[in-house]
Amino acid sequence: MNILGVSFGRPNSNCDILCKEALFGCREAAPDAEVRFINTLKLNIGRCRGCGACSTQLEKGKDNVCIFKDDFQMLEDEVRWADALIVSAPVYTLTPCGQFKDFVDRFSCRHDVSAINWVLDKRRTGEMPGDPDAFPMERLKKRTVSFISVGGASTEDWTSLGTPILHLFAVSAMMKVLGNYNANSMGTIGNPYLDEGLINDMHVMGKNTVLGYSDDSVKFFQPEGKPEGVCPVCHQRIMTITPGQGTKVNCPVCGIWGNLSIVDGEIKVEFSEDEQARARGTFRGLREHTTEIQGFGAICGPKIMANKEMLDKLMKERIKGFDEAIGNPKA
Ligand SMILES: Cc1cc2nc3c(=O)[nH]c(=O)nc-3n(C[C@H](O)[C@H](O)[C@H](O)COP(=O)(O)O)c2cc1C
Structure with missing residues (x-):
């Protein structure tokens, strides 16, 4: 070994x-x-x-x-x-x-x-x-x-x-x-x-x-x-709370969703077996993201081609020509 x-x-x-x-x-x-x-x-x-x-x-x-x-x-x-x-x-x-x-x-x-x-x-x-x-x-x-x-x-x-x-x-x-x-x-x-x-x-x-x-x-x-961990996969104790998501919380390390409740005055977070199986460090979780990345071209390609002229102009005038566009004195 x-x-x-x-x-x-x-x-x-x-x-x-x-x-x-x-x-x-x-x-x-x-x-x-x-x-x-x-x-x-x-x-x-x-x-x-x-x-x-x-x-x-x-x-x-x-x-x-x-x-x-x-x-x-x-x-x-x-x-x-x-x-x-x-x-x-x-x-x-x-x-x-x-x-x-x-x-x-x-x-x-x-x-x-x-x-x-x-x-x-x-x-x-x-x-x-x-x-x-x-x-x-x-x-x-x-x-x-x-x-x-x-x-x-x-x-x-x-x-x-x-x-x-x-x-x-x-x-x-x-x-x-x-x-x-x-x-x-x-x-x-x-x-x-x-x-x-x-x-x-x-x-x-x-x-x-x-x-x-x-x-x-x-x-x-x-x-x-x-103290013990809250996420059963990574054993960390940090959670993301998003207003509008009810009692759902997300483990930012694993990217999985759990349900928060209060039992006898204590906060509990439960993660389903299915969510645990799609944690970031599992093959399923990684493949989910790889598949997402592989799809970026299909989403962005047509948008960029359809707006090419406008994007080229903005890039030239405002990004590459930033100093002049922002009005810096020595530009
Ligand atoms: C730039 C700098 C930032 C640090 N920030 C923290 C900190 O945010 N929290 C903390 O507990 N210790 C902090 N420390 C202390 C170090 O984590 C600590 O000294 C540690 O023992 C360094 O590891 P070493 O002794 O193996 O080099 C900081 C130290 C330095 C130099």
């Missing part, structure tokens, strides 16, 4: 400590595994420029490397190598630090399992050229992952978007998430080693991440004394 820890924190600081302790937990469950660890701080990982080159290649059923040359590809290759992952990231301004998001943006579009299967399906019916057997199947391989969100604040109010955003890393490649730990209070604990319970939690979560790879009875790690 291949096990990878990735820390987006400062070298040898809180994220590294918690990630490495979770890796020691992994080791307990997998004595023969190769365990690698990467700290990303010195890596140069730029943002996705939305060039679409990787998606275009996927549509042709071809493997590819990101056309922007920086350290992204090395980290992507390591993730592709791994069967089980532990990922830790510091909370900066309520969410995981920007470098984590930049990596996930570039990783996700290149690993959309449903887009790849879409291609393979088409190939099976003879619509696509090429050799399906040459497709890099490790893109579709099963992986387990646990996340650790690390924040300085002593309340979860200031780390509220850490674990939900970390979870998104698992979505497109359909990784099985076995833990999403909110390690807040790092500012007051001083050093994770001064909290025995926290270190023990890392070990159990790490162990579960390995055991859950081949044993479906291993459950998502629920630390003692921490």
